[in-house]
Amino acid sequence: MNRREALQRVAMILGGSIVGANLFLEGCTQPATKTVEALFDSKMIDRLGDLADAILPPTSTPGAKEAGVGNFIAVYVRDCYTEKQQKAIVDGLATLDKTSKDVKGKDFASLTLDERTEVAEKLYKEAEEYNGKRWERIKDEVDKNTTRQNELVKPDVDYEPEHWFHLFRQMTLTGYFNSELGLTKALRYVKIPGKYDGNYPYKKGDRAFA
Amino acid sequence: MVENNIYDAIVIGSGISGGWAAKELTEKGLKTIMLERGRNVEHVKDYVSATKDPWEFPHAGGRTQEMIQDYPVLKRDYPLNEKNLSFWVNEKESPYTEEKRFDWYRGYHVGGRSLMWGRQSYRLGDLDFEANLKDGHGADWPIRYKDIAPWYSYAEKFAGISGNRDGVPSLPDGDYMPAMPMNIVEKDLAARLRTMYEGKRYFIMGRTANITVPHNGRANCQYQNRCWEGCNFGAYFSTQSATLPVAMKTGNLTLRPYSIVTKIIYDKDTKKAKGVEIVDAETNQTYEFYAKVIFVCASALNSTWVLMNSATDVWEGGLGSSSGELGHNLMDHHFRCGAGGRVEGYLDKAVYGRRANGLYVPRFVNIDGDSKKRDYVRGFGYQGSASRGRAWRSEEEKFVGGNFKDAICEYGDWNIGFGAFGEILPYHDNYIKLDKDKKDKWGLPVLSFHAEIKENEIKMRHDMQHEMKEMLENLGVKDVYTYDNVYGFGQGIHEMGTARMGRDPKSSVLNGNNQVWDALNVFVTDGAAMPSGGCVNPSLTYMALTARAVDFAVSELKKGNL
Numbered sequence: 001m002n003r004r005e006a007l008q009r010v011a012m013i014l015g016g017s018i019v020g021a022n023l024f025l026e027g028c029t030q031p032a033t034k035t036v037e038a039l040f041d042s043k044m045i046d047r048l049g050d051l052a053d054a055i056l057p058p059t060s061t062p063g064a065k066e067a068g069v070g071n072f073i074a075v076y077v078r079d080c081y082t083e084k085q086q087k088a089i090v091d092g093l094a095t096l097d098k099t100s101k102d103v104k105g106k107d108f109a110s111l112t113l114d115e116r117t118e119v120a121e122k123l124y125k126e127a128e129e130y131n132g133k134r135w136e137r138i139k140d141e142v143d144k145n146t147t148r149q150n151e152l153v154k155p156d157v158d159y160e161p162e163h164w165f166h167l168f169r170q171m172t173l174t175g176y177f178n179s180e181l182g183l184t185k186a187l188r189y190v191k192i193p194g195k196y197d198g199n200y201p202y203k204k205g206d207r208a209f210a
Numbered sequence: 211m212v213e214n215n216i217y218d219a220i221v222i223g224s225g226i227s228g229g230w231a232a233k234e235l236t237e238k239g240l241k242t243i244m245l246e247r248g249r250n251v252e253h254v255k256d257y258v259s260a261t262k263d264p265w266e267f268p269h270a271g272g273r274t275q276e277m278i279q280d281y282p283v284l285k286r287d288y289p290l291n292e293k294n295l296s297f298w299v300n301e302k303e304s305p306y307t308e309e310k311r312f313d314w315y316r317g318y319h320v321g322g323r324s325l326m327w328g329r330q331s332y333r334l335g336d337l338d339f340e341a342n343l344k345d346g347h348g349a350d351w352p353i354r355y356k357d358i359a360p361w362y363s364y365a366e367k368f369a370g371i372s373g374n375r376d377g378v379p380s381l382p383d384g385d386y387m388p389a390m391p392m393n394i395v396e397k398d399l400a401a402r403l404r405t406m407y408e409g410k411r412y413f414i415m416g417r418t419a420n421i422t423v424p425h426n427g428r429a430n431c432q433y434q435n436r437c438w439e440g441c442n443f444g445a446y447f448s449t450q451s452a453t454l455p456v457a458m459k460t461g462n463l464t465l466r467p468y469s470i471v472t473k474i475i476y477d478k479d480t481k482k483a484k485g486v487e488i489v490d491a492e493t494n495q496t497y498e499f500y501a502k503v504i505f506v507c508a509s510a511l512n513s514t515w516v517l518m519n520s521a522t523d524v525w526e527g528g529l530g531s532s533s534g535e536l537g538h539n540l541m542d543h544h545f546r547c548g549a550g551g552r553v554e555g556y557l558d559k560a561v562y563g564r565r566a567n568g569l570y571v572p573r574f575v576n577i578d579g580d581s582k583k584r585d586y587v588r589g590f591g592y593q594g595s596a597s598r599g600r601a602w603r604s605e606e607e608k609f610v611g612g613n614f615k616d617a618i619c620e621y622g623d624w625n626i627g628f629g630a631f632g633e634i635l636p637y638h639d640n641y642i643k644l645d646k647d648k649k650d651k652w653g654l655p656v657l658s659f660h661a662e663i664k665e666n667e668i669k670m671r672h673d674m675q676h677e678m679k680e681m682l683e684n685l686g687v688k689d690v691y692t693y694d695n696v697y698g699f700g701q702g703i704h705e706m707g708t709a710r711m712g713r714d715p716k717s718s719v720l721n722g723n724n725q726v727w728d729a730l731n732v733f734v735t736d737g738a739a740m741p742s743g744g745c746v747n748p749s750l751t752y753m754a755l756t757a758r759a760v761d762f763a764v765s766e767l768k769k770g771n772l
Contacts, residue, residue, distance in 0.1 A: 059612045061619070072270075079274040117611040124609050149696050150662040152311050153286060156278075169610070173618075178270040180263065186619045191263065193433040196563035198393025207619050208600045209562060 039086060040074045044093065048073045050108070051096065052172040054116035061186040064176045072175035073168070085161045092164025099123060120165075127163035134160060183210050213497065217243045217464070218767075220486055220501040222471045222516060225322025227736035227752045228507035229449035229457070230365070234760035235505070236462035240767075243499055244457075245469040245488060247508075248318035251297075251325065253450035257440025259293050267292050287701055289315050289326075294439050297326050303651040312659035313700040314511070320467055322509060323703070324448040326438040329419040329566070330593065331371045332746035333362050333382040337577070342742050345587045348539060348636030349712040351741050352722030355382065358754050365753035369447040370425040372567075373417030381572040381746070388422045389415040390431075390567050394559050395596035395624050399685050400569070406684060411574045416567040416593065419447035419750075426452070435564035446566075468492045470652060473520040474504060474529055474732060482731045482772070483529070489652050503731045503763050503772060507756065510737030511540075511642055514708040515657055517719075517726070517734070518644050530709060530719040530726045530734075537643055539636035539710050540661045541743040543702035547671050549678035550627030551690035553596060560598050560621055568595035571628065573745055575673060586669040588635065590745050592678060594628030626687060630674035633745040635666055636707055640699075661699045671697075704748050709738035724759040731772045735759045 040048065049070025056064040064070075077089050096119075100108040103122050104115045111119065138159050147154045161167065176182040183189040187210035218240035221231045228244060235242045250256075264270065271292050273285065281301050284290040289298055299316035306314060317323040336355045342348040359382070366385045375383035392400060392415055400413035420431040428444035428451055437446050444451035457463040468491040475498065477484045485500035506513045514537055518528035530536050571592035576584055601622035604613040634640075640661035648656045675692035682690045712718020715727035720739050726732040735756040737748060766772045 055610045056615045057612050059616050061615075063615075068265075075268055076270075076272075079276070080269055080272060082275065120610040121608070147311075147696060147698075149668070150310065150699075152308060153698070174270050174272075178264045178267070180265045183264060186615070190562075191434070193563035196391055196433045196561070196565045198391050198396070198561050198565075200560045200562040202558055202560035202621060204557075204620065206560075206621075208621050209560070 039078055039090060045070050045074050047093070047096075047109075050116065051093075051120070051168065052175070053113065054120040055169055055172045056176050057113050057117060062181040064172055064182075067176050067179035067181040069172055069175040069179065072179065073171045076171050076175070081167075082158055082161075084158055085167060088161040088164045089167060092168070099126075123165040124169065127166040127169075130163040131166055134162060177210070214464075215485075215497065215499045217241045217499060217501045219243075219503045219505065219763075220245065220499055221505045221507060222486065223247075223322060223506070223508035223512070223736070224320045224449055224454075224465070225317070225507065225509060225736075226324045226327065226447075226449070226749050227509075227756045228322070228505070229324060229453035230753050230756040231505040231507050231733075231735060231760055232457040232463055232465075233453040234757050235503075235764070236457045236460040238760070238764045239460075239462065240503075240764065241462050241464075242457070243464040243466060243501070245471055245486070245499070246320045246322075246465065246467045247470040247491060247512075248299075248320065248467065250320045250465070250467040251440075251450065253444065253455075254440075254442045257442060258296065260436065260439045260442050283313055284315060286313050286698060287315075293436075294326060297438070297440075304656075305648065305650060306656045307645040307648055307658035309658055309660045310662050311698050312661060313698040314659075314705075315700070315703050316509070316512075320465065321449040321454075325440055325450070327419075327448075327749060328703075328747060329437065329446050330570070330747040331366070331369070331373075331384075331417050331419050331750040332570075333359075333384055334744045334746065334751055335380065335382045337380055337573070338742060338744035341588060341744075342636070347587070348742050349535075349710060349714075349717050352711050352713045352718075357722075358751075358758060361754035361758040362750065364757055365750060368426070369419050369452060369750075369753060370421035370428070371417055371419055371447075371750070372422040372431075374415055376412060376414045376572075378412050378414065378572045380574065380577050384417070386417065387425065390418070390420070390422060390565055391415070392569070393561050393596060395553050395556050395598075395626065396569055399553075399596065399626070399687075402685055403681065407574075407681075411571070411681065413569045413571055416570045418567045420445055420566055421447075426456075428452070431566070433563035433565055435566040437566050469497075470654070471508065471516050472496070472654060474506075474516060474729070475500075476520060476522050476524065476529055476729060478522070478524050481729065483729045489654075491652065494652065502767060503733065505756070505760070505763075506732060506734045506738075507736045510705040510708060510740075511657060513734050513736055513738040514642060515644070517709060519655065525728060529732065530728050532728050533712075533715060533717055533719055535638070535710060535712075535717060536719050537708050538638045538641045539707040539741075540640040540642060540659075540699075541634045541636055541704075541706040541740065542700055543631040543704045543743060543745065543747075544634055544663050544667050544671070544697045544699075545629055545631045545702055546697045547674050547692070547694035548592060548594070548627065548629040549675055549682060549690060549692045550594070550625060551682050551687035553624040553626055553687055556598075556624050557621075565595075568593055569628070571678075575677070584673070586666045586673075588633040588666070588670070588745070590630045590632035590670060590674050592628040592630050592674075594626065596624055596626040598622070598624045626682065628678050630671075630678065631702065631745055631747075632667060632670045632674055633743055634663060636710070636742055637661075637664065640707075642708055659699075663697065663699065704737070704743070706737040706740040706743045706748060709734050710741045711739050712741060723762045724755060731763075733759045733763060 049065035052064035052069040604617035645658035
């Protein structure tokens with residue numbers, strides 16, 4: 001299966017819910033080293049959407065899954081992550097059911113949306129704590145490898161990644177607030193504003209412009 | 211095909227300076243060929259991402275691992291992104307050598323960096339033109355403000371610069387179209403600052419080459435703030451939106467993309483240049499073009515590269531090398547430091563529209579009696595803005611879930627932030643030279659870089675942070691922070707110097723009309739010509755210098771002097 005077919009299959013799997021599928025097919029002209037499926041099978045992409053929904057669930061506006069964030073994350077992890085980060089995400093997702101059982105006594109898939117958000121809350125706290133300790137572990141090395149004024153740029157260092165849920169949450173936010181539904185339904189997307197008003201009336205509850 | 215190879219004028223490069231040279235030369239009736247090393251970029255048609263929505267970018271505009279591998283220089287700062295990648299040079303084809311760190315962000319295509327430039331447009335004043343003479347760094351500018359002021363006006367009126375005439379003593383006013391507005395927070399803070407510092411410090415509206423009213427058939431700015439993807443409205447000044455169409459309309463311009471100028475052909479009998487040699491970037495064929503005058507506008511460092519690569523038995527170090535200054539006195543603006551904080555209140559106000567512009571804080575250090583307080587010379591300005599970003603957590607301190615999601619779709623607090631841009635002194639030992647051991651895709655020697663900021667700049671960086679911190683605190687801004695993210699030479703994308711103007715052929719490469727002392731029909735009018743850098747964005751000065759030099763060149767041609 002070539003890359004285009006692979007991507008089309010992903011698009012098919014996600015059906016109507018995926019936003020911009022054809023556009024990313026056209027957009028990625030460089031051959032990728034890995035197909036999405038090499039990292040995530042179709043079931044897992046669906047699961048990415050479910051976990052993204054636990055972070056940004058449907059409210060009066062669409063949730064992350066409907067906005068296509070699961071698919072965005074699959075593409076983003078494939079193309080933009082280092083191998084260490086990819087591994088962190090894949091290994092982290094493999095522990096989701098364990099965390100879910102610890103928190104709610106059930107597999108993640110069997111939980112209600114609210115219960116999934118509780119799991120996400122637990123993971124968020126865990127990630128904060130983990131990242132704090134991680135920083136303690138790497139900060140001397142980071143300091144040593146930081147390029148100072150008038151030095152030649154030092155090579156990138158592939159540090160141990162941040163907690164997988166931290167990475168996942170970042171991608172969820174990025175994906176959602178760059179998606180069509182996120183921008184047009186959750187925010188007030190104005191593609192061509194036409195003017196600037198720096199004294200625009202605002203009250204609490206108004207959605208932000210994008 | 212037999213290509214016509216005799217013209218009245220040759221312009222090397224098609225960016226801001228080259229576009230201006232072509233416009234002025236063709237309008238004055240000279241048959242001109244503009245040689246551009248890269249591909250053509252057609253206005254609107256080739257702005258491939260300008261009409262896309264954010265969701266059409268597979269990586270949300272970010273960078274892939276592949277991009278990071280392919281662009282080892284571009285990745286060091288913001289330019290590496292998915293949205294306008296095609297406007298940045300292919301680094302594999304065009305490498306260079308860093309004896310010391312130099313971040314060289316290039317655009318090799320028709321229009322050059324006029325497509326991606328920052329568009330802030332300020333005049334230098336006598337504070338800058340007299341600086342070298344007064345403090346003894348670098349060579350004296352051969353011109354003063356009065357020599358260039360009419361050309362600034364000329365450039366501003368054609369390019370379309372929006373701004374206010376603010377009456378700030380350290381920053382000359384120009385000929386502007388209506389300024390973009392400040393937002394409510396900026397307006398209040400600007401008024402209070404002016405009172406607080408008794409008219410010695412200002413927040414003024416940025417002066418930008420984005421037009422605010424229709425101009426020469428171009429539509430006014432639509433506040434999308436995605437200029438660097440190319441603007442289908444032609445609302446900011448670029449070669450494509452402004453100078454090229456005028457030059458084309460004269461019928462006197464030939465534009466030749468994929469034309470890498472390898473050398474200027476010097477005729478030792480006439481002591482002038484007779485033309486240039488190019489290699490066609492697609493076919494590797496070489497061609498020669500001949501003309502009476504040559505304008506070198508290839509961007510500062512490539513202009514100097516062309517001169518250096520034009521060595522003869524008369525000038526072994528290249529054309530213009532007799533003074534020993536060719537390649538030296540490399541400058542940029544140092545930045546990536548400043549201060550910011552949180553502004554309380556104004557929660558019933560937000561901003562509509564995305565303004566590709568901000569506040570400007572003109573230089574206030576080392577002016578009048580202020581210099582007694584400073585342990586460095588010259589100064590810096592700030593660029594920044596107040597803005598209201600989205601909230602990032604819910605009131606009950608949640609970072610996931612429905613309440614969190616709804617909260618972060620609303621606005622949070624107002625913030626204000628400024629980054630400083632400081633002058634780098636012209637140091638003889640900050641230089642470029644040819645590295646003949648390393649070749650580019652076309653077998654041409656590459657540049658090697660040897661530059662760093664020194665004590666004067668490092669001391670200045672302290673004030674660049676702390677002066678703003680103090681101003682913000684005095685204005686009641688909360689949670690004020692300072693930052694210094696380390697500056698890589700070149701990151702300002704304001705490369706200047708290496709073929710400086712001067713009063714004496716013994717200490718400068720160009721005279722006061724931008725003529726190469728050693729070949730008077732060769733003019734260098736881009737950043738290479740700068741004897742000092744000032745602290746304001748330099749492109750407007752290149753426009754003015756170019757228009758002035760063309761006017762001089764054509765009058766000399768008419769007199770039979772060239």
